[in-house]
Amino acid sequence: MNILTLLIFIPVLFGFIIMLLPSSMRNSFKYITLAATLIQLGIAIWIYLNFKTGANYGGINHEDQFQFVQKIPWIGLNLGSLGKMQIDYFVGIDGISITLLVMTSLVMVIATLASWEIKSNLKGFFLLFLLLDMAVIGVFCALDFFLFYMFYELMLLPLYFLIGMWGGARREYAAIKFFLYTLFGSVFMLLVMVGLYLSVTDPVTGSHTFNIVQMMNPANYSAGSVFSLASHQTILGMPARTVGFVVLFIAFAIKVPVVPLHTWLPDAHVEAPTPVSIILAGILLKIGGYGIIRICIGIFPEVATAHAFWLGLLGVISILYGAFNALAQRDLKRMIAYSSVSHMGFVLLGIASQTAEGISGAVMQMVSHGFLSTMLFFLVGVIYNRVHDRDIYHFRGLGTLMPKYTAFVMIAFFASLGLPGFSAFVAEAFTLAGVFKSHTDNGLLPYWMAICGTVGILLGAAYFLWTLQRMFFGQESLKGGSVWKIALTDINLREKLTLAPLAIIALALGIMPSLVFDKINDSVLTLIQFLHLK
């Protein structure tokens, strides 16, 4: 049994158990889910520890350099004159995936712990939750575009229901907005996927293939096909490969999210229940970044290089725009949502730079933001659970009332605003270093983008500190008066146990960035080499 396959399908296995159990045992569901995610985490850590590094394990465009590979034919139809249809169940990981995989498994555990608050329709919730779990892990492992797309779409459905059924007051609006946005992206992705399929042939079997790794090799494109590098086909007067890249990019940019495709995010976050917010911010956004690295850049490297400036510009706009918006919020969760937009802008900026520092920084930022946003949303969930209010202006002086909570909030806030010692600092600093370096190294991004990025860091300090000052410091004064005062108890053991690992990991990654960088370095170098071969 392939360990990755096991990792992917363990949640489904437990999902079946939950499905078979009667609803009268609903109290056990959360423990079953927790067990599933813990086992998954265990496997992920095992994989992490056994992940081999070195120049021969770069991955990216070398199929033989992926690890824990399982490749079995899945759908093989002989279509006569149209050739043979070849879809493989093809999973494997390289440096880019491994860290995100571990991050995802851990965030899933946290999200399960955050699900304690869910009170209604537990069976449905946990079933959808586990389905979602499977899908996201699958996305990070899939190396067959069809498989990737399947997992990618499979993610959408549970999320839609999780937001739409367990969400806040405007949940339908948010769920539909989310669904339409992402569906919009993925529908076009489907077209490009089919186009790629028709263009690419497997050199071994001679049939068309969905294999992502083979899509990266220009030699595999049959002459005269739509996306062939040599034939310069056009779609609506634009080069076909540019169109393909842009379409794929939009699909993933919606996930990231990149301004101006971001407006689903604040709504979805605000309306979603805490565990879903955690998954959204912690994992889903990373799928966007991961997709851009693995698929957009991987399959259309020359387009990515030619249009790097625009990618970088979008990144910078996201950073600044998200930060300014966060500054204007009075809903705590919305503020954090906009801060996510800002932080994920660094990811795009780093990727656009196409330097080792930039891409490593981007991956680091994804991992770091995965943990930190999880922590932030969990913290918001804590306060929302107690008084069902999140308005920053309705709280004051929480520091006296909930000292431990405030301590965690401070850790999370300062880690997010890039305090050295925490992971975000390393990520952002090296992303910016890579961006600055790109002008001399490959001439893709101008210098001022790095400077604008630093301004984003400054604004990050402004909105986090302002919130801290407004909500947690000062004389105690609550909108809900004494009722709230009783309700606002300090965090309990479960919450502490949830938050502490996150804080520790954020700290550990900040002090020992090699935990991430060692694993990704070979892949990043391979990617850079691959990008600049073109």
Next chain:
Amino acid sequence: MNNTSSHTDLILITCTLAAVALPLLAALVNFCLPVKSKAAGWVSTLAILISCVLAAKVFAGVWNNPQIHVKQVWFTIGHTKVYAGILLNNLSVLMLLLVSVIALPVHIYSTAYMKHDDRYSRYFTYLSFFCFSMLGLVVIDNLVLFYAFWELVGFSSYLLIGFWFTRDKAVQANKKAFIMNRIGDIGLLSAIIILFVQYRTFDIELLFAQKGLVVQSVVNNGLWNGPVGSLPAICQYIAVAGIVLAVAAKSAQFPLHTWLPDAMEGPTSVSALIHAATMVAAGVFLLGRVYPMFTGTELSILACIGCFTAFMAATIALTQNDLKRILAYSTISQLGYMILGMGVGAYSSSLFHLATHAFFKCLLFLVAGIVIHQMQHIKEDNHLDIDPQDISLMGGFRKKLPLTFIAAVIGGLALVGLPLTSGYLSKDGILIQAFEWSDGKDAWFSIIPVMALVTSWLTAFYVARLIFKVFFGDFRLTNAYPNLKLHVTDGGWPYKLPLVFLMLCCFFPLFSFNPIAYEHAWLFSGLKLPGFVIGESSYHLIIPVVVNVFSLLVIYLAYAIYVKQIAFSFPQTGFFYRLSYNQWYFDKIYKRIFVKPVLGLGKFLYWFDKNVIDGFIHLLAAIAGCIAGATAWIDKYLVDGFLHLMASTVQSIGNFARKFQSGKVQYYLFSMLAIVLALFILKILI
């Protein structure tokens, strides 16, 4: 380990690491202790004491010996290896010792000063954490970690300024401090990134050594050519500007100085350590580290900034009534001197002044702490509604607080820079070198040393005003409230010991055996840049005389005004008075020019987000809705209508035919016959 590290080196390195790590350990221990635990103070004090001893050992081992530099790979990113290491040279061991030595009395003082606080152990957690960051900052060998500690220092300062977080002013102040520091951090970060891209290394020694990479690079034809690569010349300017920004933020220089007076909301002991002696000096230390970056014009700009800040802060200090605020502006002013010193090339004098200033300013703050503490007691005992920091309420403490009074006088004299004090040595050095520097330049460069000179007289005035108002005359509060109960004392040994220790450090013998000539101070010569030649101009004689004579005159003037009450008073409505009293309106200007527009921009962008981008989405949705409505209408009334027409036609035919299917046999028969008949008729007719 890059070079041959002998046994002694290894010991020194271990000592350094231990000295840095011990406060961190203390912080962790304190973090785990209960909030009110009194053990925390001793844990921290013990840690800093050991650090102090270790630092002294390291100092003794490294001072004027070859520097020690060890490093190890921290992590690899791409092909770049990022190292972590320790760089011990004269500058860093001096700072190491200075910080730990200043921190020790402050720790002792704090155990008494914070005794009644609810969050006693938290205080020491933060304080120890600060010491760790500061000690780490001074010994670290590469820019990434330097930046890290640089920000951690700011972070611990943030924690300590806002230590009494229920006070609104305190949390406003710490937010302001952190954000202003962040502005500087961005500058530093940009500079680090630019240096990294230019030289592909973060190593301070490689970059800024005598024959380091920075020195080897030249600006040529709009390109900044270094040994590794080249960047446009503008990058160098940005890097320098970034560093200047960082220095200005950390050392509270114009235009980023406004956080420091507000930072006085923190406990006074914190102000003494962080905002007077150590952290604010980090900016100067940074300048010391990256000095080779600065040449020519850049140094002049630095000098201008320092000079202007020194002058401005001194003028503000003249009129303030808040005890700590006066000291804060005085700190800004003195830091301005140091920057000025750096700018005019008085590298070692500047760092010398840093060291001496640390002692006497710390002393003055501790004095202020005692005074404020007593005022606080009076306030609480008598249930008054007064500001315990307002000097216009004080007076006559000379008798009640004799040791404090002596400490204040010594500290004040050192600050003014009268002979025999340490301040004299360092400050006159800067002044003399400033004059020497302006000699060879345009006439109006001499404005800078002249302003510095004026500033030193202003300093004399406000120091005198402070001391006279607080310690001489009658206790003014008794004028308003005649029946006050007063229990005012110097306090126990945790108060007295630090005062005495620091007082002793304010005199010249610690630094030089020659009380007059700064050139002979061991500290000065230890920090001299290679190739530095001490000028032999007449300034060496004139400046000290002019400065000190006028200073004494100014002090007498203050004495006349505040003690003798000679009918001479400032026009309190004049423009200059208001300018000074309102701190040159910087806060208001910043608020109007920066804060409000940024917040406004934020609000606007959110509006934009909600109405334009989301509005666009909604518009799309509405258009889609309209189209959908239209198609639905078409579908319902045209397409479906057609279908319905078809269907109803078929249905009516069916219904018509259905009538024949009545189940009545005769009907069927009739129908059949009718059709047959019709066929027949048809046949016949055709």
Next chain:
Amino acid sequence: MITLNDFLIISAALFCIGLYMIVSKRNAIQILIGIELILNAAILNLVAFGKHDSLNNSGQIFALFAIVLAAATTAVALAIILNVYRRYKTIDPGKINNLRD
């Protein structure tokens, strides 16, 4: 001389009367009578044409067959009518409309 046409016209008249009875009568027995009328119209035709076949007498013989068959038909039909009456308590075919859709 009586021509063939004369017979044919009479038989046509009888046929039409029988037809009318079948279609319009509300009584099964009368309908049966209508059927008999039609049969007789047919027999009349057979007989009339049979006049011109003295050798084989086909017309007359088939007339005989037809008569016999009519008798059998009637017998069966009456039996059916009796059954129908028993079941539906009516012999009005208009009321027996189980075949309706």
Next chain:
Amino acid sequence: MSLVRVLFYLMGFIAVASALYAASTTNLVRSIFVFFVTLFALAGLYVLALADFVAVTQVVIYVGGILVLILFAFMLSGKETLDVIQQQKGKFFSIGKLPAILLAVLFFIVIINVIFKADANNLSWVKDSIANNNTITPNAVMIDNIGVNLMTRYLLPFEAISVLLLMALVGAAHLSRKEGSE
């Protein structure tokens, strides 16, 4: 006009008139008895068509068999039937019967039309038979011939008819037995 012709018209008139009456009346009993008259008139017409044997058979089977059967059935169906039947009211010419009348009349017109178009007297085989003297003369005795033909030329239909009769007999008996009497 010969006597034969007079007789023919008379018989024809009686047959048609009685049939019309049987059709128009709502009284079942009258209808049945008038039907007798029609049958007799038809028998007369058969005789005029030189088919005396058929005429005799007609009288025997129809009048003696079928009509009796009908009457039997009518009476067997109980008093209720009678009541129901008696109550049936209706005029000869009601609006409800108009379609049926129209149909019948049109059919009649069509048939007449066909008859005249066909011109039966001038059919080729009729002409042939007249030419070959194959036509039955009023004096000829056809019974022998019929009997011989039945047993020779038409033996198969004859047997088939007999079997059919048997089946009808059994069927009718089966159908008319009372249910539940088994």
